Amino acid sequence: MIVYIVRRLMQAALVMVVMSILVFVGIYLIGDPVLMMISPDASELEREAVRRALHLDLPMWRQYLLFVNDALHGNFGRSFLAGQPAMGLIFERFPATLELAFASLVMSLAIGLPMGVYAGLRPSTPGSKAIMTGSILGFSLPNFWVGLMLIMVFAVMLPDLIPGWPRLPASGRGATVDVLGVPLSFLTLDGLRHLLLPAITLSLYKGALIVRLARATAREVLPMDYVKFARAKGLSERRIVGVHVLKNIMIPIATVSGLEFGQTVAFAVVTETVFSWPGVGKLLIDSILLLDRPVVVAYLVIIVFFFVVLNLVVDLLYSVLDPRVRLESRAT
């Protein structure tokens, strides 16, 4: 088991090195950040000074080595624009993104799982068919457009048309409460109001995915002999569905939810842009559009690391949930 984890971590380190080179070379090729940083009428001398200060005058490979050396010391350079350390900027913004992603994960599970299990248990009822068609809409509708339409309806139209209808905020995080130094929105009413629309937007796709997965697994598990045997044992229908069927459904659901959590964090880029949610996604887009190289690179390093860890955790989770897998990994 430990050998397995170590091997996975080494693989991850390799991926991170390759990614950092690719990104560094890629970013190096585009634009001259100096042009964007100082006023157009600055003298050549001033420009040269800035360039030297940022090591932009050195050849690319030396810049990369400098970057790696700094990175290993936890220093990813300073944002060209904000002047703050890039890593600090990202850590500052990460909680907002994680909060949003987590809220949408909870939402999609709370809604998607019961719907999917129902559609699996009663596949031919009109309700199930509506759920399945709805799920196609759920993963078809472009995420950002859904966000815009939610803003249109809940932040503009309904409050305009119906007097007294609460106007939901369309941007920002609202009031936050610091928990262990991390600001969180969901603990205040204002924060929850701000969280609602972006979380719904982000949960739509994953909710649809969970509906389909839960239904497919339920349909797979129900005809199994052990379900019929559970009936033959005289168990109540509630116990059969709630324990025998659900436990089997939860294995793929947990795995996919874990992997999808990474996708959600990535997709938050879009949702955060729509709702001006001050997370890392918004930061990334702004940095890309403004050629803020250190921030982009720092984001990528963090996100690759995040993904690697997440994949590893999901693998371990899988082996905890499924007793059959557990034995095999112990044997090897």
Next chain:
Amino acid sequence: MSATLSVRNLRTHFFTKEGVAKAVDGVDFDVAPGEILGLVGESGSGKTVTGFSILGLIDPPGRIVEGSSIRFNGEELTAASPERLRAIRGAAIAMIFQDPMMTLNPVLRVDTQMIETVQAHVKVSAAEARDRARKALVQVGIPSPDERLRAYPHQFSGGMRQRVAIAIALLHKPKLIVADEPTTALDVTIQGQILFEAQRLCRESGTAMIWVTHDLAVVAGLADRIAVMYAGRIVELGRTADVIERPMHPYTKGLIGSVPSQNTRGHRLAQIPGMTPSLLRLPAGCAFKARCPIAVDKCNEMPALEEHRPGHWARCWRAAA
């Protein structure tokens, strides 16, 4: 002595898009306390559906048709409420399935699956339920039961799993056990052990048993009486010795002829030509006539199940022949 189970005119039909499949179509038999009835037939003969019908475990599109009667200890099961059926299942009537690899839920520990069975029928503490489970495992000959209880099904061999399934069936000392080919998926040596075990348990506790199988050789040494099914109907019913030694129905004769034995060594094994007819398109009259070597014109009418010798019934116009 009144029968533990008394099945009369049992008809279980499947209402599919292609038509009505009469999987079981007018089956009658009794099982006495402590008796083992072998229910023999090939795939599609309706033997498994008969077993499931007794427990009320027929899933749509199948259902037990109006006019069927299943009396268990004097209680009419076809009229029982779903809740009453649930209370009977696993307690008074238990079932053992064919494939032990598939009957235990792979993601739940053995103790979970045994304790829930105890607690589904009697209000006892988890500790007491666990103790019952432990005793049941000892009863079916599983060594170090405490350790085994904490294991997952995949950590057992096939034979061990079937013993666990039998232990689950025995938890509530049922009056009737329906065993659906419980030894088919096992090695021959294990098969023998399980058969012996089953026979002993029935004799000791007076439990009635219906042993569903396609293998005449298996029930020959086990059952007190044998019922042979073909295309949803019983075609021959009698004491094991009578049916094996003096079969009356040509289908039973064919089955016996196709069992290899010492007497047939060196000879070509007999086989029954043709295949089971589709249950959706059963011919009028005797379903076996197309494959029957002695069929006559009369066979276009359905023969009744008649007692041609004392306690030995057959559904054939030429049973006496």
Next chain:
Amino acid sequence: MTDAALEPAPLEPVVAAAPQTPLRRIVSDFCENRLAVFGLVLVVLSIFVAAFAPLISPQNPFDIANLDLLDAKSPPGTVSGDGRITYWLGTDGQARDMMSAIFYGMRISLFVGFVSVLAALAIGVVVGLVAAYAGGRTDAFLMRFVDIMLSFPAILVALILLSVLGKGIDKVLIALILVQWAYFARAARGAALVERNKEYVEAATCLALPPWRIVFRHMLPNCMPSLIVIATITLARAIALEATLSFLGVGVPVTQPSLGMLISNGFEFLLSGSYWISFFPGVALAIAIVGINLAGDHLRDVLNPRNLR
């Protein structure tokens, strides 16, 4: 098998009413599902609009001479200042007729979707089949690469690629192809591995046919059903992804507005109540994607090898 009664062996082989080709069976199975047919109608409608945009649009939205800034942000149903056309879906901030802009936008969105998926399909199939046929280290290396590609969200990879490449339809195409080929590679390899062990491939090998011939003439056709299904799903995703990238400002240039770009343009007017600038392009986008997914979802059931007898 506990319930053998459900699959009785027929006494005589069931003779089909008419000789049925696999294609005819697929078509008739497909048409059984009304929702899927509805999806197909949506797809055909989208393609029609895209193909004939110049002919059916009331206005050429790219011709600045046509635009009258006085008509900017007119709500749906407004008649233009000169009385020549009615803006059924309103106009945007530059007085472009939204309906015409949507027709032209659909053209760009579908073009990007189809071209990127076809190119990704071609690359992925070659990689997948090579991996399956070669096996061993080549296979392990290629699939490891594919796994790593697939473990990162497409949106992030595309975003980073485009931030390096810059704007433009060609750049978007490159990014989309690069994030999509891996799906096809994995699917093609999976399907080919199943086929590889079948007898006809062994027979072809015994005949000493050249490897490329075995791979492309024999193994590829048998992988097609699963590849077609994945292609429809990927097509829907590609169109959505392009729209998303354009919305984020790293996709198509302003001069060639796809549907995503149109939605993005309307974003700033949304809060002031000019909903139609974002709403209608989004509806058009949704029609195309939902249509593809509805049809594709049922196509998967119809093409399922388990149903192919």
